[in-house]
Amino acid sequence: MKGTFLGELEELALLTTAILDGEGYGISIVEEIRLQTGRKVNIGALHTVLRRLEKKGLVGSSLGGATKERGGRRKRLFYVTSAGKEMIRQTYETRQRLYQQIPNMAMVIA
Amino acid sequence: MKPPKNAIRILKWFCREDLHEEILGDLEELFNRNLEGEKANRARLLFWFDMLKFLRLSNLRKTSIPFQIINISLFRHSLMLGWRYWKKERSLSLVNLVGLATGLAAFLILYSYVEFEKSFDKAYSKTERLYRISANWVDDGVYVETAESCVPLLPLLSEKIPEIEASCRFINLPGFLFTNPGNKARENKVFFVDSSLFRLFDFELAEGSLKNCLDDPFQIVLTEKIANKYFPSGSAVGKTIEYEDDRSKHTFLVTAVIKDLPANTHFDFEVLASMGSMRKMRPWFNNWWYPPAFSYVLLRPGVSEFAMDQNIMKVLKDHAPEEFMDNKPEFVLQRVSRIHLHSKRKAEWKASGNFAQTQMLEFVGFLVLVIALINFVNLVTAQSIKRTREIGLRRSMGAVRSVMIFQFFAESLISISLAIILGFILVFFINNALLLDILGNPVDLQVLNTAEFIFYMIIGLILSVLITAGYPMFLVFQTHPAEAISTFKVRGMKTGFFRTSLVFVQVFVSSFLILSTLVVLFQGQFLRNYSMGFEQENLVAIRMMDNHDTKNFKTLKNDLENLSFVEGVAVSSTIPGKSGFYGFPVKSPDDPERDDLTMKSLGVDEDFLKVYGLSIKEGRSFDERKGDETGAFLLNRSAVDYLGWDEPVGKDLTLTVHTGKEENREGKVIGIIDRFHFASLYNQIDPLIIYINEHHYYTDFLNIRLAKGNIYEQINALEKAYQKFNPNKPFELIFLEQEMSSFYEKEKNAGKLMGFFAGMAILISGLGIFGLVSFSVGRRIKEIGIRKILGASRIQNIGLFLRASLLILIMGSILSWPLHFILANDWLQNFAYAINLSPHIYLLVLLGECFLLIATIGPMVFRASSANPVKSLREP
Incomplete structure (x- = not known):
């Protein structure tokens, strides 16, 4: 059953990773989340979440370029796997379906 | 600008290695961004905070986690089973815990006390080479061993x-x-x-x-x-x-x-x-x-x-x-x-310790601990028999031996550790609350904080865990699972003999302790109540402080006699309880050649006997009108025996008094005083001669007989009178009653201490017997049901349990008597005046013990025997 459900932060991280399209790593994801939602995510927590997503097979990663401001250390760049894309789609559809069944909300969202 | 090194070091130490690169990279990037907008110090601070965010379990190094080596679920499982069992047998388990903790506390306190007594003068850097030279010589005509x-x-x-x-x-x-x-x-x-x-x-x-x-x-x-x-x-x-x-x-x-x-x-x-x-x-x-x-x-x-x-x-x-x-x-x-x-020499700096008493207390502490341990082992083994089913079932379900063994070890480790913790809490409580009352000062607990003690403590812990876990383990290895589950046969029934003999030892020891305590207490009471021959109450003495005082005491005496609450005033050379009963040579006309006769002496005035309430057995007391100032002596019974006289009154005697020079006083014995104990009851009364003394050398104390009344006002009035008489010196007042009872402080303390610990021993033994009987009652509840159906009366059923316990109690007690009799008589030899060990004490103690036993287990047995057999037999 593992990997079937997404936690709230997991979902946020997965979507942001998808937005950043292969350029996402710890800091850039935190930054993007802050820009998009105004939410300050704990960097340590995000690392853990990303690793969990990777374990679930929803994202993949590779070690990318080292820069001077990182003290010569490489960053771990995350991309969304096809399972991840499928997950995003499923989540979206589930949400859609659920939203539309809310009697008063239907008009607003559609 | 570099990020703080220590933060990096901590992070590296904490986190898995494969995560180092990405985490540190992110951290440093953040740090560099912060550097642009913030001051360097703040950036460094922020780096620390960011670093802390990565210290989470999921990043933790695998190898550094102890929990993952021990099988957590196994541990938890064992704990749970232990806890369930504990709850099921709540009273038994509690009895067990409290018993062990109490015994341990008693032992720890006695151990601390004894170690403190043993630690005297051991801490000098040259201790091993330091000696005191003490003398054995004749002082004032008396042979003494002095310090x-x-x-x-x-x-x-x-x-x-x-x-x-x-x-x-x-x-x-x-x-x-x-x-x-x-x-x-x-x-x-x-x-x-x-x-x-x-x-x-x-x-x-x-x-x-x-x-x-x-x-x-x-x-x-x-x-x-x-x-x-x-x-x-x-x-x-x-x-x-x-x-x-x-x-x-x-x-x-x-x-x-x-x-x-x-x-x-x-x-x-x-x-x-x-x-x-x-x-x-x-x-x-x-x-x-x-x-x-x-x-x-x-x-x-x-x-x-x-x-x-x-x-x-x-x-x-x-x-x-x-x-x-x-x-x-x-x-x-x-x-x-x-x-x-x-060393128990005369003139020691302060009251010596008592080696025998220390050893006695050490022994008592050890006994109490043994009793407590016996209890613990007894109850644990009894309980583990009950658990053979559980063991059998678990093994047939596939539990391997190591798992079972682990469980027993864990349980016993936990319960003993709990007992130790509780024991230490008790130690501090007892020491600060109770011993403060009993001894006046708490025992020095320093020794419990030494490495040596902790080492022994750990050894003791390991040993007791091994013993208490060993027995159930033995059952595991012995019993075949099928056998264990079968309804008909339960192994370990026969170990009843083992437990009985342990209880027997307990009874023996407790009875010995109770008897010893009683003897110490009775002897102490005997000494305190023993009539010293004079009335100690309301009798005080003022010490004359200097030459002015000793020469002019008569002025003060007159002043004091005028006070309304003073019934009488008398001067004396010394007072009971103090040294200063100097040995002076005497010469008997019967035996003019002998020049080695000496007697303790007391110089007084005519009022002394009246003030002290001493009575005359033969002859008469001093009388001013008959010119007794130089020519009259009073003797005590020992002095008469010492001289070997049959009819002492009226005989001539010469006493040599040292008043700077030798002063021979020739006179007659005018009377024999009745009992007058002027020293402790450790010794027989020494020969004593009482003479009228007017020389200021021997006018050191003014004895005052007070009327009953407000003692504080009386003291104040006495002090005022003295200050008027001699304003230059402080006022020293001695209460004779206090002076006399201070002889027996040690006996009083020893008695109280022993009473306290014997009480603990009784408590522990009582708990033990209670535990064992309740265990056997629980196991035999069906038997009782069947017996009832077959027509046994309630009395018969009660007798079934009481008989066995009483038998052990009586046998254990009686066997402790000879040992106690020998040791107690040995101790009583220390006193010239001692109680007799009568059989009453023994019988009374035995009766008391039986009563205690019945009171302890009676209600439980009664309840079991009145249970409805239908119910008890139906229960699974």
């Missing part, structure tokens, strides 16, 4: 015996100290010492310097207590203090202040003055007779103390004055570290 010796002894020995590396004398000279007239007070613990003192003993310095601090005349070293008393503000070193005694007055320079003496030393001084001052104040002091001095020597390494005794005697024979050697004094070397427990 003191004489002043010229050490200089002579040091000169002639090269094995002595250093030596030091202590001469006691009480006097008044003051820095201004307002703080003048009598100090008894003033000692004049040689400058070599600190080469022998290391007393801790508080202020000033120990170097040359006692080299010159009129230098003085104070303890902190005295320094604070006379110099409440600021330092004492470098200041002067006045010393005054009945003959002279001198100014001393304070050269150093030392820390107050620790409690575990046999020394008891507060002020040390240089020997040089003694030379100036009492130029004649360096003689073989008076004053006495405590003499300590430091032997060179490797010197045997045995050879020294001979050596000393040889030197003395050759060099000491002949008149001194005529009395055949002997000198013995005593190890300083053994003085407290092993």
Whole structure:
């Protein structure tokens, strides 16, 4: 059953990773989340979440370029796997379906 | 600008290695961004915070987690089973825990007490080479073994015996100290010492310097207590203090202040003055007779103390004055570290410890611990029999032996650790709350904090875990699972004999302890209630402080007699409980050749017998009208026996009194006094002669018989009267009753301590018996049901349980009697006046024990035997 459900932060991280399209790593994801939602995510927590997503097979990663401001250390760049894309789609559809069944909300969202 | 290194180090230490690169990269990138907008310090601070965010379990190094090595679920499972069992048998488990904790607490306290007693004078750097030279000699006509010796002894020995590396004398000279007239007070613990003192003993310095601090005349070293008393503000070193005694007055320079003496030393001084001052104040002091001095020597390494005794005697024979050697004094070397427990000489610095008593208490503590351990083992093994089913079931479900063993170890470790924790809590509670009341001061618990003790404690813990876990483990290996589950046969039933014999030991020990306590208590009570022959209540004595007092006491006596609450006043040379019953030579006309007769003496005036309430057995008392001032004596019974007279009254006697010169008093024995115990009941009454004394040498105390009334007002009035009589000296009042009961403090304390711990032993044994019986009642509940159905009466059922327990109790008790009888008689030999061990005590104790047993288990047995058999048989 593992990997079937997404936690709230997991979902946020997965979507942001998808937005950043292969350029996402710890800091850039935190930054993007802050820009998009105004939410300050704990960097340590995000690392853990990303690793969990990777374990679930929803994202993949590779070690990318080292820069001077990182003290010569490489960053771990995350991309969304096809399972991840499928997950995003499923989540979206589930949400859609659920939203539309809310009697008063239907008009607003559609 | 680099990020803080320590933060990186911590992170690297904490996190898995494969995460280092990305995490550190992110952290440093953040750091560099922060550097742009913030100050460097703030950026560094932020780096620390960010770093902390990565210290989460998911990043933790795998190898550094202890929990993952131990199988957590196994552990939890075992704990759960243990806990369930605990809950199921709540009362039994509680009994078990409390029993062990109580026993442990009792043991720990006694152990601390005994270790403290043993620690006396062990801490000097040269302890092994320090000795005191004490004398056995004839003093005032009486042979005594005293702690003191004489002043010229050490200089002579040091000169002639090269094995002595250093030596030091202590001469006691009480006097008044003051820095201004307002703080003048009598100090008894003033000692004049040689400058070599600190080469022998290391007393801790508080202020000033120990170097040359006692080299010159009129230098003085104070303890902190005295320094604070006379110099409440600021330092004492470098200041002067006045010393005054009945003959002279001198100014001393304070050269150093030392820390107050620790409690575990046999020394008891507060002020040390240089020997040089003694030379100036009492130029004649360096003689073989008076004053006495405590003499300590430091032997060179490797010197045997045995050879020294001979050596000393040889030197003395050759060099000491002949008149001194005529009395055949002997000198013995005593190890300083053994003085407290092993030396009971006259004039010791302070009351000695009692080696036998310490050993007795150590033994009691050990016994209590044994009882508690027996309890614990008994109950645990009894319970584990009940658990054979559980064990069998678990094993048939696939639990391997190691799992079972682990469980037993875990359970026993946890319960014993709990008992230990509870025990320590009890120790502090008992020590601070109860012993404070009993002993007046709590026991020093320092020893519980030493590495050695903790080491033994851990060993003990391991051993007891092994024992208590061992038995159920034995069951695991012994019992076949199928056998264990089967309804018909339960292994371990036969170990009842093992448990019974352990209970037997418990009963034996407890009964012994109860009996011993009673004997100590009864003896103490006997001593305190024993009539001393005079009325101690409402009898006080004022000490005459100086020449003025002793010469003019009659003025004060008159003043006091005019006070409304004073029923009588009498002067005496000394009072019961104090030394000073000097041995004076007497000559009997029957036997004019004998010149070695001496008797203890008491100089009084005509009112003395009336004030003390002493009665005359034969003859008459002193009478002013008959000219008894010089020519009349009273004797006590022992004195008459000593002289071997049949009809003492009216006989002639000559008494030699020393009043600076020898003064022969020829007179007649006018009467024999009834019992008059002027010393402790440890000894028989010594021969005593009472004479009328008018010489100021022997008018040291004014005894006052008070009417019943407000004692505080009376004391105030007495003090006022004395201050008017002699405004220069402080007022010292002695209560005779207190003085007499102080003889038996030790017996009182020992009795109370023993009573306390015997009480604990009884409690523990009671708990143990309660636990075992409740266990067997639980197991035999069905048997009782069947018996009832077959027609057994309730009484028969109750008898079933009581009979067995009572039998063990009675047998255990009776077997402890002979041992107790022998040991108690041995102890009572210490006293000249002692109680008799009557069979009543034994029978009463046995009855009490039986009663206690019935009270403990009776209700439970009664309930079991009245249970409805239908119910008890239906239960699974």
